[in-house]
Amino acid sequence: MSEKHPPTVTVATAQYPIEAFADFADFQAKAARWVHDAARRGAELLVFPEYGAMELASLLPEAEQGDLAAQLHGLQPWRDAFVETWRGLAREHGVTLLAPSLPWRLDDGRFVNRAWLCGPDGDPGHQDKQVMTRFENDEWGVEAGHGLRVFDTPAGRLGVLICYDSEFPLLARALVDAGAELLLVPSCTDTEAGFQRVRLSAQARAIEQQVAIVHSPTVGEALWSPAVDINIGRAGVYTPCDHGFPPDGVLTQARDATPGWQLARLDLAAIRALRDHGQVNNHADWSHQNACLAAGVARVSCT
Numbered sequence: 001m002s003e004k005h006p007p008t009v010t011v012a013t014a015q016y017p018i019e020a021f022a023d024f025a026d027f028q029a030k031a032a033r034w035v036h037d038a039a040r041r042g043a044e045l046l047v048f049p050e051y052g053a054m055e056l057a058s059l060l061p062e063a064e065q066g067d068l069a070a071q072l073h074g075l076q077p078w079r080d081a082f083v084e085t086w087r088g089l090a091r092e093h094g095v096t097l098l099a100p101s102l103p104w105r106l107d108d109g110r111f112v113n114r115a116w117l118c119g120p121d122g123d124p125g126h127q128d129k130q131v132m133t134r135f136e137n138d139e140w141g142v143e144a145g146h147g148l149r150v151f152d153t154p155a156g157r158l159g160v161l162i163c164y165d166s167e168f169p170l171l172a173r174a175l176v177d178a179g180a181e182l183l184l185v186p187s188c189t190d191t192e193a194g195f196q197r198v199r200l201s202a203q204a205r206a207i208e209q210q211v212a213i214v215h216s217p218t219v220g221e222a223l224w225s226p227a228v229d230i231n232i233g234r235a236g237v238y239t240p241c242d243h244g245f246p247p248d249g250v251l252t253q254a255r256d257a258t259p260g261w262q263l264a265r266l267d268l269a270a271i272r273a274l275r276d277h278g279q280v281n282n283h284a285d286w287s288h289q290n291a292c293l294a295a296g297v298a299r300v301s302c303t
Contacts, residue, residue, distance in 0.1 A: 007269040009155045009182075012043035013214050015235040016100065017259040018222035020058035024078065027056060028085050038261050039093040045155035047216040050113070050129075050163045050188040052100025053082060054228045065224050068140050072103045072111050079104060083116050083124060090118035096155040098184050098216075101129070101162060103142055112145040115160055115186055119153050127160040131168055140227065150178045156268055161205070163187040166198055166213075172205040173286065181268055185215045190230040199236065203249050206238045210274050210283040212251075212266050213238040219257045232257070237264040242278045244270050 014034065021027050038046050056078050057064075057071045064070035079102060086099035096119050104114035104126075113129035113136070128145020129136075136142040148171065151158045159175030159182075166172070166185045175183060185202050189195045195217060202213040217233025236253035239245040244267070252264045275283050 006154070006156060008265060008267050009044050010042050010263060010265050011045045011047065011155075011182075011214050011237060012038040012041070012261045012263045013047045013216040013235040013237060014038075014049060014052075014261060015217060015219050015233070015254050015257070015259055016049050016052050017220040018052070018055045018218055018225070018228050018231060020222070020224065021055065024056075024059065024081065027059075027082075031085055031089060034261075035089040035093055035095070035097065038263070039095055041261070041263060043261070043263060044095055045153075045158075045182075045214070046095055046097035047184050047214045048098055048100040048186060049216040049218045049233075050101045050115070050186040051228055052186075052188075052218055053102030054225055055222065056082065056102075057225055057227070058222075062224075066226060068226055071225070071227060072105070072141065075103060076105050083118075086116060087118045087122050087124050090120055091122035094120040096120060096153045096158075098160065098186060101186055104128075111142045113142050113162060114145070115162055117151050117153070117158065117160065125149065125151055127162065129162040130165050130171060133164050148174055148178070150175060150180050156182050158182050158184060160184045160186070163189070163198055166205060167201040169205065169208060172209055172211075176209045176211060176283070181211060181272060182266070183209075183211055183213050185213055186217075187215060187233060188218045188228060188231060189233055190228075192232055195233040198233075202236075203238045206240055206249055208282050208286070210240045210242075210271065210278065212268070212271055219259055235262040237262065237266065239266075239271060240274055240278065240282075242274050242280070 060074040101115035159180030218231035234254040237251040241249040
């Protein structure tokens with residue numbers, strides 16, 4: 001992927017339904033429709049959600065569809081063709097896209113939650129989820145990956161925080177310190193509370209780090225899959241609450257659960273300028289926390 005820092009970029013974030021397919025060609029046709037739709041509307045960066053690839057489990061025998069462990073193993077024969085599908089679409093339409101994440105078996109037999117980022121030159125890179133939920137750890141057997149990455153793309157320098165990762169400020173800070181100017185948050189949540197945790201965390205990261213956040217969730221029901229049976233969320237693009245941006249930091253957000261794209265034009269140059277000329281200096285003042293903590297916490301009795 002080439003290194004480039006555009007002043008503005010049109011982003012499209014997917015509110016993506018988990019659907020059942022008759023065959024792999026069905027999946028490819030869906031992927032092509034979604035990318036074509038966003039590209040024809042001028043999107044340069046497309047963001048798909050966490051575990052969107054679990055819809056491929058609909059191609060497994062019925063007994064395996066309902067078995068969490070069987071799903072993990074059953075998906076692996078399709079994984080290379082899955083990545084190649086998104087890679088080809090990025091190249092065909094000249095866009096940068098974050099493909100739906102999927103469980104990925106490592107050489108040591110462990111499974112991680114991996115999202116592939118494809119540039120318009122077709123070269124992919126990946127980011128693994130860093131902090132796992134209780135469901136992933138305790139029931140599913142999907143484990144944490146190790147290490148964050150920053151991607152230089154024609155859509156800017158990007159970092160990826162997969163769902164729960166967005167709830168941990170130091171991960172976002174590490175990406176921003178490494179040069180990320182736009183953070184992508186693909187998610188898969190099965191309750192309104194889960195969606196709100198990710199949304200509010202994404203907005204907090206935008207304020208703390210003075211960056212833009214693109215959030216893409218899964219939506220709808222896939223009752224045949226115990227992993228992604230219920231999906232609740234609303235796609236959005238969030239910014240700092242500062243000069244030239246919405247007072248609530250919501251550049252765009254879906255109004256309901258209807259599948260589709262949310263598009264927004266992001267002025268990355270204006271966001272970068274906030275670090276020098278904003279109403280507040282959250283990014284620069286981050287280190288002041290250390291001085292506060294070094295002083296310790298005093299316990300005071302007020303009786």
